[in-house]
Every structure is written in structure tokens, then in C-alpha cells.
Amino acid sequence: MANIKKAIVFDAGVLITFSMNGILGKIKELREIFDGEFIVTDQVKYEVVDKPISIKRFEFEALNVKRLIDDKIIKTPQDLGISKIEIDKRTEKILAISNKTFFERGKPIKIIHNGEASSLALSSILNEMKIMNVIAIDERTARLLCEKPDNLTALFQEKFHTQITANKENYKYFKEFQFIRSSELIYLAFKKGFFDLKDHDTVLDALLYAVKYKGCAISHEEIEEMKKISNLK
Structure with missing residues (x-):
């Protein structure tokens, strides 16, 4: 297990935001002044490299992100001795809980996806290891789920124009996470x-x-x- 002081766990959206603005190189500069690790899960790597690299429209952007990973500017959990099996197991649990927390007319609302859930899973492992970490994520829903879940109820009611119910017992599973957006970076x-x-x-x-x-x-x-x-x- 690598000796990690602190970490930023990157969701796909932040890397895409940097890439689409032509400033992906700033990730390397930020890493050089950060006394810790930048990490992406396999699920996020799939979203920003493995899948788009086969699509001509996104191939160049995917290659640029791949270079950051190949050069170890951004590392994978395996680089740091963190179990992929454990991340996958926690990812499934987080997906199961989060996507059965809010309901529209009794039907569960799917609110987060694999990449986001895997980032939360990795962060929870780092928390247990007493490693300070934040999740870099631009998507509002995942952050509200963890920071202000009641606000999601109002948001969904406005979106679906119907009554939304929430299983508030699930809120406790998402209190431990800290976030940063591309804007702060x-x-x-x-x-x-x-x-x-x-x-x-x-x-x-x-x-x-x-x-x-x-x-x-x-x-x-x-x-x-x-x-x-x-x-x-």
C-alpha cells in the first residue's frame, strides 16, 4: 500500500470539462503543487478513455486523458495498492442505495451512475484509511445527495411536476463525502x-x-x- 497523504478523486465530468476547454494540461500543473495523489477509478477511466477512444469525435480528447494516466499524473487505485474488488463491491452498494432513495409516484429515480458511485466508493475507502480526500465532481445531483439531500426532493418535484417521496434513512450513507468542482480547481x-x-x-x-x-x-x-x-x- 502506497503512503498517501491526501488525494483528489476525479469524476469523469471534471476531466471532460477541462478537456473541452482545452486546459487539460493544467491538471498536470495542479498535480505538481499538490502534496498528494490524483486518482480515477476504472469506471471513470472507462468513461473518459476506454469508451471515447473508439469514437472518432472524442478520440483526441481521450488520448490526452490517457496520457495523464500513462504518465502517472493521475493514478488508478491499483497503482496505489487499493483493491479493485473492494471498490466494485462498494460501488454496487452505493448504486443500490442511492437509486432507491427518491421516488416518483412510487417508482425509484436513478440519480447517479457507475462513475460517480465508484468515486464515492473510493473516497469511502480513503476515509477509512484516514487519508484526507475530496471528490472532484461537477454534476449537481451527486453533490446534493451528499450535502443537501432535501434539496433534491424540491429539485425533482420541479422537474417531474409531481410529488416526490424520499427514504431519508438512506441519507446517512452519504454524509461522509467532501467535494470540489472544476470551478474551484x-x-x-x-x-x-x-x-x-x-x-x-x-x-x-x-x-x-x-x-x-x-x-x-x-x-x-x-x-x-x-x-x-x-x-x-
Whole structure:
């Protein structure tokens, strides 16, 4: 077992957001200043490399992510001595519980998929190992499930225009997880000077809206707050 101090577990969405904005190389720069490991599960690797590499439209992006993994910028659990069997077992359990937590007219709502569930599974293993970790995920539903599950009820009621019921006993299974979005990673990269662009006053605004419109669940208000924190007008 590798001696890991801390880790960021990447879901597919964050890597896709970086790739679609042409800034995947910033992952390497962020890794160089991070005293820990960047990790993806096999399920996430399948979503960002193994499956898209066979599709001409996405082949180039998949190759770029594959290089990060091949170069060990992003590692797999196996690289660190973490059992794939245990991750797979926990992934199935998380899928079973999460997708039977909210119901539309008695029918369970499927709210997370394999990649997201496997990231939660890996994070739970790291938690048990007393390794500080966060999950890098842009998708709103998975984060709300863990952080504000009651908000999902309201969200689904608005989406389906019907009464939603929840098995609140399941909430306890998702309290242990911590998250970061691509927007926060972009903010850190910006503050570290990784973007050498002349129009400094508009760079952060441009970056945050770029990731927002490529899949990161961040509001306009949150963007304005991040700009204020950075002392930008």
C-alpha cells in the first residue's frame, strides 16, 4: 500500500470539462503543487478513455486523458495498492442505495451512475484509511445527495411536476463525502498564475463561465462571489 497523504478523486465530468476547454494540461500543473495523489477509478477511466477512444469525435480528447494516466499524473487505485474488488463491491452498494432513495409516484429515480458511485466508493475507502480526500465532481445531483439531500426532493418535484417521496434513512450513507468542482480547481490554477493571459481583469470571469457552460454546476452568483474573493471587479 502506497503512503498517501491526501488525494483528489476525479469524476469523469471534471476531466471532460477541462478537456473541452482545452486546459487539460493544467491538471498536470495542479498535480505538481499538490502534496498528494490524483486518482480515477476504472469506471471513470472507462468513461473518459476506454469508451471515447473508439469514437472518432472524442478520440483526441481521450488520448490526452490517457496520457495523464500513462504518465502517472493521475493514478488508478491499483497503482496505489487499493483493491479493485473492494471498490466494485462498494460501488454496487452505493448504486443500490442511492437509486432507491427518491421516488416518483412510487417508482425509484436513478440519480447517479457507475462513475460517480465508484468515486464515492473510493473516497469511502480513503476515509477509512484516514487519508484526507475530496471528490472532484461537477454534476449537481451527486453533490446534493451528499450535502443537501432535501434539496433534491424540491429539485425533482420541479422537474417531474409531481410529488416526490424520499427514504431519508438512506441519507446517512452519504454524509461522509467532501467535494470540489472544476470551478474551484480553475480558481486555484488562476491564483497560482497558471494562465498567462494579458487581460488579467477578465481572465477569471472568462474561465469560470467557460467551465459553467461546459458542464460545471456553478451559479452566476457563485461566480461573482469567487471574483470578489479574488479582488476582481
